[in-house]
Amino acid sequence: MAASSQVLETMASQLSAVAAGLEALRVQGAEQSAANDKNAEVIAAMQQRISQHDALLTGDGPSVLSTAAPVARPQDWEVQLPQGAASSQPVSREECAAMITEALQQKINTLEHEVRMLKIRTAWTEKDLMYSQIEAAKRTLVVRNFPDWATAADRELTVAEALKENGFAYLEWDLTTTTMEGNDGKKFLAPISILTVPTYAARNKVMDTCSRAVVRYWHEIKEGEEKPKEAAQPQGDSQTSQKAPLKKWEMRTWNWNLPIKMAPGITQFERRLGAPMHGLMNAYQKLFAGFKKETLTPRWKTLILKNKEGAWLGRILYSRKAHSLTGTAGTVADWACEVQLPAEHKDRILTTWRDVWYDQLKQQISQTEVEKAAYSTAAQRTSQEYSAAARLNRFLTKAVPAYTEGEEQGIENWDHPDRQFFQDLRPVEELMAEMAADQAMEREVAAGESLITFASQGLSQGQKRQHSEGTEGTFDSMEPSGEPDNTKEPYYPFDSQDQLDQEVENEKITQINLGYDISKYSTEQWVDWVKGKKLKHLGAQEPDLPAQSAFSKDLSHRRKKGSPLCQSLRVDVDRVLATYWRGREGYRISAKEERRLDRGALQGTKPSTYGELTAAGVRLLAERWGLDDAEGVPGIFADLGCGVGKMVVQVYLECPGVGCALGVELSATRCRRAREAWEALLLSDEAFELRQRLLKASGCEEEASPEDEVEFVQGDLLDADISHVTHVYLSSLCFDEATLFASAQKLQQEGRQLRGVASLQPLPLLRKVGELLLPMSWTSGRGLGTMAYLYET
Numbered sequence: 001m002a003a004s005s006q007v008l009e010t011m012a013s014q015l016s017a018v019a020a021g022l023e024a025l026r027v028q029g030a031e032q033s034a035a036n037d038k039n040a041e042v043i044a045a046m047q048q049r050i051s052q053h054d055a056l057l058t059g060d061g062p063s064v065l066s067t068a069a070p071v072a073r074p075q076d077w078e079v080q081l082p083q084g085a086a087s088s089q090p091v092s093r094e095e096c097a098a099m100i101t102e103a104l105q106q107k108i109n110t111l112e113h114e115v116r117m118l119k120i121r122t123a124w125t126e127k128d129l130m131y132s133q134i135e136a137a138k139r140t141l142v143v144r145n146f147p148d149w150a151t152a153a154d155r156e157l158t159v160a161e162a163l164k165e166n167g168f169a170y171l172e173w174d175l176t177t178t179t180m181e182g183n184d185g186k187k188f189l190a191p192i193s194i195l196t197v198p199t200y201a202a203r204n205k206v207m208d209t210c211s212r213a214v215v216r217y218w219h220e221i222k223e224g225e226e227k228p229k230e231a232a233q234p235q236g237d238s239q240t241s242q243k244a245p246l247k248k249w250e251m252r253t254w255n256w257n258l259p260i261k262m263a264p265g266i267t268q269f270e271r272r273l274g275a276p277m278h279g280l281m282n283a284y285q286k287l288f289a290g291f292k293k294e295t296l297t298p299r300w301k302t303l304i305l306k307n308k309e310g311a312w313l314g315r316i317l318y319s320r321k322a323h324s325l326t327g328t329a330g331t332v333a334d335w336a337c338e339v340q341l342p343a344e345h346k347d348r349i350l351t352t353w354r355d356v357w358y359d360q361l362k363q364q365i366s367q368t369e370v371e372k373a374a375y376s377t378a379a380q381r382t383s384q385e386y387s388a389a390a391r392l393n394r395f396l397t398k399a400v401p402a403y404t405e406g407e408e409q410g411i412e413n414w415d416h417p418d419r420q421f422f423q424d425l426r427p428v429e430e431l432m433a434e435m436a437a438d439q440a441m442e443r444e445v446a447a448g449e450s451l452i453t454f455a456s457q458g459l460s461q462g463q464k465r466q467h468s469e470g471t472e473g474t475f476d477s478m479e480p481s482g483e484p485d486n487t488k489e490p491y492y493p494f495d496s497q498d499q500l501d502q503e504v505e506n507e508k509i510t511q512i513n514l515g516y517d518i519s520k521y522s523t524e525q526w527v528d529w530v531k532g533k534k535l536k537h538l539g540a541q542e543p544d545l546p547a548q549s550a551f552s553k554d555l556s557h558r559r560k561k562g563s564p565l566c567q568s569l570r571v572d573v574d575r576v577l578a579t580y581w582r583g584r585e586g587y588r589i590s591a592k593e594e595r596r597l598d599r600g601a602l603q604g605t606k607p608s609t610y611g612e613l614t615a616a617g618v619r620l621l622a623e624r625w626g627l628d629d630a631e632g633v634p635g636i637f638a639d640l641g642c643g644v645g646k647m648v649v650q651v652y653l654e655c656p657g658v659g660c661a662l663g664v665e666l667s668a669t670r671c672r673r674a675r676e677a678w679e680a681l682l683l684s685d686e687a688f689e690l691r692q693r694l695l696k697a698s699g700c701e702e703e704a705s706p707e708d709e710v711e712f713v714q715g716d717l718l719d720a721d722i723s724h725v726t727h728v729y730l731s732s733l734c735f736d737e738a739t740l741f742a743s744a745q746k747l748q749q750e751g752r753q754l755r756g757v758a759s760l761q762p763l764p765l766l767r768k769v770g771e772l773l774l775p776m777s778w779t780s781g782r783g784l785g786t787m788a789y790l791y792e793t
């Protein structure tokens with residue numbers, strides 16, 4: 001019994017403990033719910049305050065916001081609770097603040113976007129209006145030199161007769177003469193009248209033939225007055241007769257010493273607007289003092305602009321983009337105009353070009369007061385609605401807008417292809433790629449054209465080589481390259497000036513990528529540095545070059561040193577790339593195939609455009625990705641859009657960090673050339689030897705198996721299997737927006753093993769981790785490379 005009562009007691013005490021616990025929980029719950037209510041109230045109050053602010057922002061009266069798209073209206077925004085949170089759940093103050101900040105940020109972003117869009121729209125509208133004014137002005141003639149006594153009707157008569165006499169009776173025309181008021185309040189006719197004809201072509205004809213019209217006037221015949229013989233013309237028109245039914249009128253001519261003159265309101269401007277070559281020459285002349293005195297003469301056949309020393313200054317390239325629907329002759333709008341410029345001056349030329357263009361535009365649209373008044377009268381007379389005409393007139397005479405400042409203001413997509421309708425300027429890198437292709441083609445053609453020339457070139461090269469070989473082997477006697485040595489070619493120890501220049505460029509690019517300022521050193525210092533390095537590589541003692549020592553030390557500290565084997569391997573890789581790809585270049589493919597590749601691409605982009613990352617560029621990228629290192633799991637490299645596949649092979653032969661390399665190419669011709677070159681290299685066993693050397697040098701004991709480890713696939717990069725690929729290079733400079741986006745999406749979704757992506761145009765969706773300046777075939781000798789954007793997924 002005692003035992004059972006003890007059990008009961010224990011149970012009772014446990015029950016009361018549970019009851020106490022429950023009570024405590026209830027109290028806690030009530031507190032929690034009070035806190036929740038309080039937080040809900042705070043949020044409601046904040047939302048109310050935000051709405052009040054919005055009401056203030058949008059307020060009464062005209063506002064940009066009130067015309068903005070509904071999505072941008074402040075009334076519509078909400079503070080979003082974090083996902084999964086019930087409205088009664090407590091929210092901390094920080095969370096509240098974060099939510100409100102986020103909502104505000106979203107709001108501000110939308111508003112900023114709207115304002116930007118409005119600015120852009122306004123800018124284009126203003127430009128359109130300027131054009132429309134020019135278009136209107138192109139159909140008008142300023143007619144002057146009427147005698148003071150000629151009335152408005154006399155002026156009309158003079159013009160009507162002149163047109164009739166010259167066979168233009170069929171033309172519809174309009175002559176506007178403004179009545180002005182002098183300081184004394186007296187009214188008089190403006191000295192000029194504005195003649196408007198239906199088209200620009202009609203205006204030219206009228207001007208040619210009617211420039212010296214004879215003055216005609218209406219003469220009232222007094223009673224008893226004899227009719228003069230020479231004025232035996234028909235009676236005045238019905239309008240005049242109606243005005244003065246009782247009077248008799250006749251038309252007379254007046255021997256006026258000063259002939260009537262017709263002149264276009266806008267002359268010079270018409271020609272300049274349609275002539276980019278003039279624009280380019282003007283820009284050069286304004287930009288460089290040297291060209292002010294020098295006459296720049298374009299080559300009219302190719303539209304290439306060179307100076308008197310033959311330096312390439314730019315080119316205007318027209319290509320037909322459509323066939324006219326309106327006639328067989330076609331119109332200017334059927335042609336695309338590309339402007340190619342030297343990369344180093346590109347921005348300055350474009351800015352100056354724009355400035356000169358604007359100056360001309362301003363000059364041309366600023367009329368005299370009299371002309372303005374006359375145009376205004378014409379607008380009022382012809383317009384249905386007077387107020388609209390007045391408004392339009394005010395708008396037209398407004399100052400020229402600085403619409404091109406969009407880029408400087410950081411407006412997104414300012415260079416979007418849609419804008420090319422107005423600008424017709426394509427990115428200079430793209431143009432360079434095309435030019436490089438043209439030049440390569442020219443070289444190929446030239447080489448095939450004349451065997452004699454070819455043979456003689458070979459001979460002279462051979463002679464030069466002999467000459468430099470003669471000095472090799474006596475490294476001890478080598479002069480410091482800072483000192484001129486007249487027994488050697490100025491580019492010694494390189495084989496040509498081009499090679500030397502290329503090496504200087506590569507060295508500068510490397511230093512830029514390392515984050516250094518290359519402008520600190522003179523050209524001579526750069527030349528000395530690369531020559532010294534080359535000599536050292538050739539086996540010379542460390543050349544003692546006092547003149548460059550500080551510079552050399554400075555630079556050599558920064559560079560990662562390649563092993564001697566790596567250096568000699570690179571020389572051999574360069575050699576095989578030059579040998580096995582000779583005659584298998586990617587530039588020339590048939591026009592038909594080119595069209596096929598470009599079909600479907602957005603207007604203004606040509607994905608078929610060819611150009612290459614140079615061997616030095618491949619090395620820079622491989623270094624950045626760490627593929628020059630054998631440590632870790634070997635990667636799989638893919639060049640998506642690989643052209644003739646040189647990069648794929650180079651990466652495979654030189655990078656111990658790469659196990660396999662893949663090339664994907666849309667052009668069947670290029671892909672075939674890539675396979676042919678690679679197969680020839682395999683057959684010669686050089687592919688095996690080089691890869692084997694690489695593996696051995698990096699301590700890998702595996703046997704090279706090049707035939708299994710390099711592949712070329714013909715097809716669209718968007719269809720390629722990239723599930724195992726670790727590194728992707730996209731030479732995307734000429735890809736259109738849609739391909740860029742689709743590529744990024746593909747990389748993000750399918751590139752499960754991806755460690756690095758490099759693209760020549762920025763890609764959306766991926767995480768950007770850096771940029772790298774890379775030397776390209778199209779920048780070689782003309783600039784310092786193209787920027788590659790580096791990503792990770």
Ligand SMILES: C[S@@+](CC[C@H](N)C(=O)[O-])C[C@H]1O[C@@H](n2cnc3c(N)ncnc32)[C@H](O)[C@@H]1O
Nearest residue numbers: 607611612613641642643665666667716717731
């Ligand atoms: C500028 S070249 C680059 C060649 C090579 N990657 C290099 O840098 O040396 C671009 C190549 O991409 C190819 N291409 C363009 N669009 C492509 C696509 N959708 N799929 C595969 N290849 C494409 C072109 O035919 C061209 O050969």
